[in-house]
Amino acid sequence: MIVVQDWRRFPPRVRGPAGWLPATVAVVALVMAAPASASDKVYTVANYPVEASAENAVAAKERALAEGQQAAFGSLLKRLIPVTAFARAKQLASVRGADLVEGVRVRSERNSSTDYIASYDFTFQSKAVRDLLRREGIPFTDEQAPAVTIVPVWRAAATPPRDEAGWTKAWKGLDLDNSLTPVKVQQLRKEVRPDTIDAIAAGDGSAMRALAGEYRSEYVLLALAELDPAAGRLNVTLAGRDAVGAFALMRPYRVDAADPGYARELAAVVALRTLEGRWKAIKARGGATAAAGDTDLLISVEFRGMSEWQDISRKLGATQGVEELEVAGLSARGARVTLRYADGAEQLAQQLARQGLNLRNAGGNWVLSLQ
Numbered sequence: 001m002i003v004v005q006d007w008r009r010f011p012p013r014v015r016g017p018a019g020w021l022p023a024t025v026a027v028v029a030l031v032m033a034a035p036a037s038a039s040d041k042v043y044t045v046a047n048y049p050v051e052a053s054a055e056n057a058v059a060a061k062e063r064a065l066a067e068g069q070q071a072a073f074g075s076l077l078k079r080l081i082p083v084t085a086f087a088r089a090k091q092l093a094s095v096r097g098a099d100l101v102e103g104v105r106v107r108s109e110r111n112s113s114t115d116y117i118a119s120y121d122f123t124f125q126s127k128a129v130r131d132l133l134r135r136e137g138i139p140f141t142d143e144q145a146p147a148v149t150i151v152p153v154w155r156a157a158a159t160p161p162r163d164e165a166g167w168t169k170a171w172k173g174l175d176l177d178n179s180l181t182p183v184k185v186q187q188l189r190k191e192v193r194p195d196t197i198d199a200i201a202a203g204d205g206s207a208m209r210a211l212a213g214e215y216r217s218e219y220v221l222l223a224l225a226e227l228d229p230a231a232g233r234l235n236v237t238l239a240g241r242d243a244v245g246a247f248a249l250m251r252p253y254r255v256d257a258a259d260p261g262y263a264r265e266l267a268a269v270v271a272l273r274t275l276e277g278r279w280k281a282i283k284a285r286g287g288a289t290a291a292a293g294d295t296d297l298l299i300s301v302e303f304r305g306m307s308e309w310q311d312i313s314r315k316l317g318a319t320q321g322v323e324e325l326e327v328a329g330l331s332a333r334g335a336r337v338t339l340r341y342a343d344g345a346e347q348l349a350q351q352l353a354r355q356g357l358n359l360r361n362a363g364g365n366w367v368l369s370l371q
Contacts, residue, residue, distance in 0.1 A: 069097045100125050
């Protein structure tokens with residue numbers, strides 16, 4: 001099963017930071033006051049999961065590393081390039097990510113006689129990547145914004161402690177340090193009262209300033225997740241101030257009763273994507289802001305083997321109109337992905353059907369497989 005999501009670990013689920021190139025393996029307005037400069041940190045794609053099978057363990061590892069480098073390079077491009085230029089990045093499809101890798105670090109690994117599963121940090125050559133993008137005329141941003149403090153808050157009637165902890169864990173599972181908009185996750189302080197939280201979520205400027213005062217930082221955001229079991233929704237509000245300016249944004253997410261964690265994970269990835277999008281927009285267009293729309297999709301992908309996964313991922317990645325395609329997790333029989341499709345899931349299903357793919361709504365959750 002593949003699920004779309006958003007910028008991670010395994011077991012039990014293999015995850016990866018935001019970004020995608022079709023591959024067999026998966027290896028989420030005010031100008032800031034402080035000056036920014038190009039940061040080589042953003043050229044590291046950290047804790048990226050890789051997985052491959054081959055005739056023996058050595059061959060499986062070599063395959064996973066090779067394909068992982070290519071997929072991580074796609075993740076890096078998604079990080080640097082504004083969404084408005086994603087289509088132009090397709091001209092880089094023939095570029096070998098391995099030729100631009102500067103260093104590789106193993107986080108964890110395990111293998112059998114034919115399978116290899118690991119997590120890597122891939123660091124790419126910053127100058128070489130910059131030169132490539134400039135030569136191809138593709139706009140990009142590699143300036144890191146000032147770090148923002150994220151305060152995850154979970155609200156639900158009689159919620160199990162693991163659900164509240166899961167919301168914080170969803171944030172900590174992202175590649176926060178190397179993001180264009182680095183994030184520090186902190187707990188809610190007892191001094192922040194419930195009525196203050198409500199005011200911040202409503203966009204109250206004075207309440208936002210009070211929150212910033214509590215954390216002694218100019219840039220603080222509340223990530224409020226409110227579970228609505230009756231509607232089967234998780235309503236997430238991101239409110240406060242980042243390096244672009246003050247804002248408040250609320251989005252609902254479908255909750256799968258069998259695995260409510262999916263909604264939390266997607267919400268965290270989309271939120272980080274929103275921060276990066278806002279930052280890239282103001283750097284690229286001098287003041288415009290970008291936010292995640294209502295066409296972000298969380299999709300579970302089902303397949304019977306890695307060859308089927310390769311076929312599905314290739315077709316999905318080549319589908320016209322599919323943007324911000326990201327692998328969130330990969331196992332032997334399933335994966336998760338997030339993507340954006342302007343015309344919505346129903347229209348995407350019709351387009352994919354012409355390619356031999358079946359995208360269906362199963363109990364409020366989108367599932368993709370071969371026909």
